[in-house]
Amino acid sequence: MRRHVVLWIALAVTSVVLSAAAAFETRASRLQAIKTVGIVSAIGEEMSLTQAGLTALGNTGQSASISAWGLDEMIVQQATRLLSPRFRVQAVSYRRAAFAAIRDSAVAPVNLLRSDPFKELVRSDVTPQGLDAYIVITRARSKLGNGRNVEGVGLAEYRTLLADYGLIHALYEVRVIDGKSFDVIEKRAAAPLDNTGTLRLAGPSGPVDETFGGSASGERLRAAIADLITRSLPITLGDMHLTDSP
Template identity: 85%
Template sequence: MRRIAVLWIGFAIATAVLGAAAAFETRASRLQAIKTLGIVSAIGEEMSLTRAGLTGLGNAAQSLPISAWGLDELIVQQATKLLGGRFRVQPVTYRRPAFAAVRDSAVTPVNLLRSDPFKELVRSDVAPQGLDAYIVITRARSKLGNGRMVEGVGLAEYRTLLADYGLVHALYEVRVIDGKSFDVIEKRAAAPLDNTGTLRLAGPSGPVDETFGGPASGERLRAAIVDLITRSLPITLGEMHLIEGQ
């Protein structure tokens, strides 16, 4: 009986490994078949200001319009440059607010079995249609400290009884959506660039010394966010095997 159980477990493990290998091969072959693609970015229309911590702060997250910063245009330009060595990247038009309005991330484990909300948007809101694939870059979410959620581009302040911590963040996720079936071929949230700080997020972020009332605003804050994006995007696309040599 024990021998049968061992054989059954071994068979189950082998089946799982073969299934994973087949899925990887299918994903790799689908990526290999892509020749033309368009890029959609919708993370940079607004910036969040979040306070959290142990001092009784109950402030709800605030947001400020930052469309004038041109972050999405910068992301499209950088992604086009990075991907242009392998793919023929074509300009596309889309309703950015429609993509930005999707707040529930389908990358998180709880949503893995749900239909990805961006599939239909690519089908209905992106032109031209008919490209081999579309890269969709949108906001991601992460927990801050005691559980307050932050997302996208923003500045967070976390207070304890002894110290204040400031964090600038640019949280985003990347999807590759098939241009014919509109299936999600690959998706990945950008990983942290440095996890050595006291306050950490599950995505690109970095410490700032100033609080919300300090000088970490305007062009200086924009420069910090641009730095997070430009350093993390090549890594993320490389991990997705979308850049030659990766």
């Protein structure tokens, strides 16, 4: 009986490994077949302001418009530069607000069985149609401290009885959506750049600098957020095998 159980487990493990290998091979071949891409970015119109911790449990999140920062335009330009050596990148038109309105992250494990909400949006809202693939860059979520969600671009403060900790963050995820079938070929959330701080998020973030409080705080904050994106995007696209890894 024991031998049969061991054999069954071995066969099950082998099946899982073979299925994973086949899926990887299929994904790799589909990526290899891509020649033309369009880039959609919708993370940078709004900044969240979040407080959490022992002394801020009742506070609600706030937001502020940062559309003047032009973060999405910067992301499209950087992604175009990174992808151009391998793909022919074509400019596309889309309703940024429609993509930004989707808050649910399909990268999260709880959502893996759901239909990705961006598939139909790419089919209906992006022009021109008919490219081999569309690279869609949107907000991602992470939990802060006591479990409160933060997402996209923002400032987060976590308070304890003894100290306050502040973070800036630029949380985003990247999808490669097939331009014919609109299947999601690949998707990945940008990983942390540095996970050594006291307060950590599952994505690009950094400590709040005291210079953000000065008269030039808006420009300093914009530059710091842009730096998080500029440093993390090459890594994320490289990890997705869309570019040569940096």
